[in-house]
Amino acid sequence: MQGASHMLLEEPLRLASVLAPFKPKVFPSLTKIVGTLGPKSHSVEVIEECLTAGMSVARFDFSWMDATYHQETLDILRKAAQNVKKLCPNPALQKSDITTRVGNMMKLMASAIMLDTMGPEIQVHNPNGGAIELKAGNHVIITPDLSKAPSAEILPIKFGDLAKAVKKGDTFFIGQYLFTGSETTSVWLEVLETSGENVNCLVKNTATLAGPIFTMHASQVHIGLPTLSEYDKQVISTWGSQNSVDIISLSHTRSGEDVRELRSFLQSHDLHDTQIYAKVENFEGLDHFDEILEEADGVIISRGDLGIDLHQKM
Incomplete structure (x- = not known):
């Protein structure tokens, strides 16, 4: 146990730590399952099944429904995590109460939380x-x-x-x-x-x-709306901050500057450990893919919208 504690203390508490198995395995799983929680999974029973089946990340899509609805879903997720004996965070826990990284790990939910922004949609x-x-x-x-x-x-x-x-x-x-x-x-x-x-x-x-x-x-049209909208900022600074989200999925990322802007916003709201996954959904994002990859913690390829753009371009 001392060796395991030492390992956790050495590793930064970011997504890799959240998703890594708590018990060392000879052949650790490298594949993670992201599940979008919506109306059909708005129950303890269904989410229990998702967790048991191996859901690693719970995605909350803020392009529809409001923070109240998504908070209900997150509360259901926490209950389901308790029922299936998964680690679950205490939302009332203050940072001053966490004394070690091992303590952090014991209070983290087995399923990481992803907030998907609406962006210039x-x-x-x-x-x-x-x-x-x-x-x-x-x-x-x-x-x-x-x-x-x-x-x-x-x-x-x-x-x-x-x-x-x-x-x-x-x-x-x-x-x-x-x-x-x-x-x-x-x-x-x-x-x-x-x-x-x-x-x-x-x-x-x-x-x-x-x-x-x-x-x-x-298709193939530049939309003059900010990638990080005022609505997104409001959601992140309230719901995202209150729930210490693990990942922000930045919709319609068009440049590396989009990622830098979000990173700065997260830091200003004390979300230093929250990772940024840039969603490439149009020709602008594809044209700036290298700089986006340099700035982001991960990249999501939106096959639908990007596929339409590429089809029209060809």
């Missing part, structure tokens, strides 16, 4: 959650006027400068899943013209959008 808002049927060959207007009711003719977004960023022939992909061209849950739009703040588009495939929020990807 454009979302189509459908507050009533009703189905919107779009048919190939029809026209639809993208507008920043959120007072407009979403329909097959108009889709409101929370971004006022889209018309300035796009041109005729540009393409949008809207939906909740990876666009393949043959599915019916995401739609492909082509820009026909802009009029003031509105963008008139041609619907390229028949699809039905369902749910309160749809993500919109503008």
Whole structure:
């Protein structure tokens, strides 16, 4: 036990420490499982099964739902961790109470916590959650006027400068899943013209959008929104800080400077041990991949949005 304590004291208390097996193994596992906790896993029983099956990281996606909902989920995770005899942190524990790194390890949850930021994501808002049927060959207007009711003719977004960023022939992909061209849950739009703040588009495939929020990807278009949004800062400084998150997944990372900005923000909120995983989701991130890799603790490749960008570029 003395040897094990010495080993823990020598190793920095970062993600590698959190995920490493507490008992030495001859053949330690190098593969870690990240599980996104959402509505279908919002119960102690389901999360117990996830932990038992080997979930190493619990991902909390802040591009949907609020901090209250995610806190409920995290509390469920803590309860499930106790039930399956996993190590679980005490949220009321003060830093002054932790005297050694071994003590830290004993209070850490076996599943690390990942906070996934929203970033410069454009979302189509459908507050009533009703189905919107779009048919190939029809026209639809993208507008920043959120007072407009979403329909097959108009889709409101929370971004006022889209018309300035796009041109005729540009393409949008809207939906909740990876666009393949043959599915019916995401739609492909082509820009026909802009009029003031509105963008008139041609619907390229028949699809039905369902749910309160749809993500919109503008292919090969620079979106003039900060990578670390004010919403993200608020979430990190409150929920993230209160729960001492292990990882920040920085959505839509476009440069090494994006990572440096987040690193500085984390340090200013005493989150020195929180790691940054940069999500490369567009051509800008890919073009600056080397500098992002230099600055980040890890990189996540978003196969959906990045795949769409690469397809259009080719």
